[in-house]
Amino acid sequence: MKKTLLKTLAVGFMLTAMTSAVFGAGGVEQQKKDVTINMFQLKVEIKDALDAYAASYSTAHPGVTVKVETLGGGGDYGGAMKAKAQAGQMPDIFMIEGRGGYDIWKDYVADLSDQPWVKDTDLAFKADGKVVGFPVAIEGYGLAYNADILQKAGIDPATLTTRAAYEKALKILDSKKAELGIDAPVAMAASVAGGMWWVAAQHNLAAYWGGGLDFNDTSIIEKALKGQLDDARFLQYTKYLQLLFKYADKKILLNGSYDDQVGSFAQGKTAFLHQGNWVDPNLKQLGVTFKIGYAPHAFLDTEEKGLYLFAPSWYCVNAKSPNAEAAKAFLTSIATTPEGHDYMVNKAGMIPAFKSVTLKPSGQLSQALMEANAKGGNYGVFFGMLPDGAGQNVFGPIFDLFAQNPDNVDQFIADMKRAVANLPNM
Structure with a gap:
């Protein structure tokens, strides 16, 4: 009994000595464990800028490594998640x-309500009475145009405010293709196989959901969620x-x-581009110097x-x-530090969702959006209200089929x- 007690005491003293060596006499940790934050994101257009910011953050925070994996450009992000x-490999961020994505992953979503950036934005994602999403950016789109080509064709982009005006302009451009040096008036993609379903079946369809309505008017998509189309509008x-x-x-x-x-579009082979301001970094990389705007x-x-x-x-x-707390700190750095602001605006070419950011984007399309935002009278984008997979799996193939035969209006409807x-039923 005594021998057992002595052995137990000896082991206890050894453990105490080891604990003091690692944590210090007060039991407070002196050496923090290294942390790796795994981030999985889908915006392929900011990949290089985000990779660079993650690397610089890791350098500035010894013991913290941020690894970014990107799957975008039409890849099945939801399936990969x-x-x-x-596989038990859920990322930290x-x-x-x-809403569709939140409903799938809500058991994994941390409450971010107490984060310092929350009071600095109106666009945080809120659900179940909590802030659960950090807004990546303000994005937006119209139909991007090459101002030089339109001018040569005698088309004033300010007049493109009705479908009839577009029909007239597109006919003019098509009749002057050789003279203007263009292959076609419009650069637009709709292929499901090519991963471009989202251009037509998500971003263009958003015009039906919200175009011409008050910014927060969701009546058309709410009607659709009950199974009904507005026939005249559609x-x-x-x-x-x-x-x-x-x-x-x-x-x-x-x-x-x-x-x-x-x-x-960057090569001047089309007059219009159906994309959002996220293409600004791509257009810069491609050496675009001509004037661009949004209609x-x-x-x-x-x-x-x-x-x-x-x-x-x-x-x-x-x-x-x-690593949840370390992940929160990384996101906070994007929203609240000069380096984070520089990354969002100057490196990634985004329009930040945070009011304290004073930098202005250099991209022409982002500038056009900021001007439109200041002017008001814009439209909301509501495809996020659709059930998960509706855009890619339901609407995408229908738009793809219509693209193959645009005369078949009745079939599309x-x-x-x-x-x-x-x-x-989804």
């Missing part, structure tokens, strides 16, 4: 694009989409990649002058991760009516 979850939208498809470069429309689409997606018979503005995605912190009727 589910695979990571099944991941992205959602709206017919006007279909006629506008038909115009874009008819006057688009067919190779890009049916088989083109993101690079094909942006590259065609509205004016699909109605009545005038529309606004652009589409939204926070398209949010960073969430994995509540189950042992019938397919969309069936798809919308089934939304309540």
Whole structure:
């Protein structure tokens, strides 16, 4: 008994000595464990800038390493996330694009309500009475135009506020292709196989959900979530989409990649580009010097002058991760430090969602959005309210089929009516 007690005491003294060596006499940790923050994000256009910021943050914070994995450009981010979850490899920071994504991952989403950046933005993602998403940026779009080409064709972009005005302009451009040195009036992609379904079936379809309405008016998409299309409004939208498809470069429309689409516009081979301000860094890399602006997606018979503005995605912190606090600190650095502000505006070319940021983006499309935001009268973007997978798996193939035969309006409308009727069952 005594021997056992003596052995126990001896082991106890040894453990005490070892603990003092590591934590100090007061039991407070002196050597912090190294932390690796794994971030999984889908915005391929900011990959290089984000990788560089993560590297500089890691250098400035010894013991912390931020690793960024990017899957975008039409890749199945949601599917990849589910695979990571099944493999027990959930990232410390991941992205959602709206309510559909939140509903899938809410068991993993940390409460960020107490974070210092929350009071500095109006675009944090809120659910179940909590702030759960860090807004990546303000994004937006209209129909981007090459001002030089339009001027040569005698088209004033300020007049492009109705579908009839677009029809007239597109016919002029098409008739002067050789003279203007363009392959087609429009660079737009719609291919599901090419991963470009989101251009038409998400961003263009957003015009039907919110165009011409008050910024916060969700009545049209709420109607769709109950299974109904607004027939008169959708017919006007279909006629506008038909115009874009008819006057688009067919190779890009049916088989083109993101690079094909942006590259065609950058080389002056198309007058219009159906993309958002996130292409600013790409256009800079491609050496674009011509003047660029945004015209509205004016699909109605009545005038529309606004652009589409939204926070398209949010960073969430994995509540189950042992590195959750370090992940929160990394996000806070983006929102609250000069280095973070420089990354968002100057390096990634984004419009920050935080009011304290005073830097102005250099990209022409981002500048156009900031001007539109200051002017007001813009439209909301509501595809984030749709069930998960609706854009890619339901609407994407229908838009792809219509792109292949833009004359088949009746088939497109019938397919969309069936798809919308089934939304309540998703």
